[in-house]
Amino acid sequence: MSAGGTAADRAKATPPLRPPVSDVELVGLTPKTPAQKFTRWLSRSSVQIVLVIVALFWLMPTIGLLITSLRPAEAFARTGWWQAITEPSQLTLENYTSLLGDSDLIDAVLSTFYIAIPSTLLPVFMAALAGYALAWIPFKGRDTLFLILVGLLVVPLQMALIPAFSVFRTFGLSGLPALWLFHTAFGLPLAIFLMRNYFAGLPGSLIEAARIDGASEWKIFLKVILPLGFPALASLTIFQFTWTWNDLLVALVFSTKQQPITLFLRDRLGEFSTGIGVISPGVFLSAIVPLIIFFAFQRYFEAGLLGGSVK
């Protein structure tokens, strides 16, 4: 037997007491021959290759839009964006500079913040309170109330838009407050559903421990529930912010003076031209804010926030 004998050789030479499981595993972990190396590389990479293809496929429209936004508007009318791959010289920041020079855009971005921030904070905070109560404070009809709230998820926004508008008008509500209320109302069912279910998953003994420690329900909510609810609060914030930031329909109905970025961009859609020189960079600028929110909150998705708490 040579020194470089295979695992099978060694197994034959000394009959193993146990099945040579470790040897089999060793072969799989440290490939000896180039053929083995290639097989292993293939089996590992094939998954990655498929993933990259899927990702590229999904990103294609976005990449197309990005490149379009970097090409002159006239080029868009003549050739496809992929031309830029062979002729990178046509790429320019011209669209962006002209867009950023538009003072209306700055106004629109600010307005969008005015709309989106309260429309996010209000429902998230209210949902956290409601979620805690629905999960941990026993009261009559609690489960029924929760079911009704979940049932509200099926109400389509479009159906309520005009009735809500006339109700708001009766009370003299319009502009920003109307938008906040509408977004809050339509954000709440999903928000409460998410928060209640997340809070219900927290260990009950934690809340009982706080009750015995002398905490009021309000203190329990602030000091125990909210800090532990961060992953759910973060994802909810991202959802709601993205939704209100990108909203066109509700803003179209309720907004008066304040024009969000979606309306601004829509107005730049020319009647006889595509307005692509404004739309494509505008969409990209608009998408930056939700992305920042996403990455800012992403770190709260850490697993094991409850680590060490119970058992």
Added chain:
Amino acid sequence: MAGIRLEGVGKVYPDGRRAVAEVDLDIKDGEFLVLVGPSGCGKSTVLRMIAGLEEITEGKLIIDGQVMNDVAPKDRDVAMVFQNYALYPHMSVFENMAFGLKLRKMPKDEIQRRVDAAADLLEIEDYLDRKPRALSGGQRQRVAMGRAIVREPKAFLMDEPLSNLDAKLRVVMRTELTLLHERLGTTTVYVTHDQVEAMTLGQRVAVLKPLTGRRRETLQQVAPPAELFNEPANLFVAGFIGSPAMNLVTAVVEGSGTDVDVVFGGIRLRVDPRALQRAPGLSEFAGKEVIAGIRPGDFEHSRIARDNGARSTMEVEIEVVEVLGSESYVHFPVPVPPVITPDIEDLLADTGEDKETLLDEQSMFTARISPDVSVEPPERVTLVVDTARMHFFDPSTGDRIR
């Protein structure tokens, strides 16, 4: 510190299910009382009712002379240690222990003093800055204890606090708990399903039973550990306390006066006068059946023990021997059907056994004998029974014959 009194306390859930019935308990100031029983006996419910986490639907709870039925948990001035520790995961050890004090608006230096003292007592000073996730199971257990100690409450309520620890650590913590109680002297109510924990920790032990069978009350017996072991109030307590469990057999009482024999399966045992003194009621059962109980420890091999009187031996054929080093358990059949009463069925339910498996022509007895005599199955040996320590129960009620 304060005493806790339960008067006819019961718990019926809104759906009509009853968990606890008629618990009368008088826990003295500074006492360490253990609630023990199989799962579903309502021991945790009783504890949670004392804590205020569970509504009391019947009876009265009195802490330190005040009726507490409708007082919120935070105003009862009790501290609880949970089975799963329930530490606040986002707070450091210090913050975990200080939380209850901060909520009570205690001055900072007093908080610091109390936390330091408790940390010192529990030997967790080095971990005060750590988060619970960075602690081992035993350390988390200590922090949970510390959180209760710093409050200096009227009573500690402990819900199976050691059951999540591994066996060795559990033994260590058991001793520490006893020492802790000696030092602090705080009234403690401790819930466990482990009878060894109950017997070693409790100054008094309350045995609880699920509400099945004939017995309609939760509480079976409250007594110091030795009394529980030596004079169990009924078959349930007799079978629950003691490991290996007491051997039970249906036997006929013969004779009268001081010459009383119990006869079962061809075995005749003369009851020692001391046992008769403790159970004068036995005379009423002359010629009738009783349930006789012999603890495994009340047997000994005849080669070691002297036959201390007439007819106190039984000759048996050993089937299994378990050598534990300090003692040996020998198992042998006795040719009488096993005793099955509602109490016994409850005990079987707890260990997950089916009574069908017991429907046999013979019952298995266990005897604990000295490891110095070597026995080999299937050897026939003569065992001496300490009949002074025999137990007798009324077969119709399951109660101890007194």
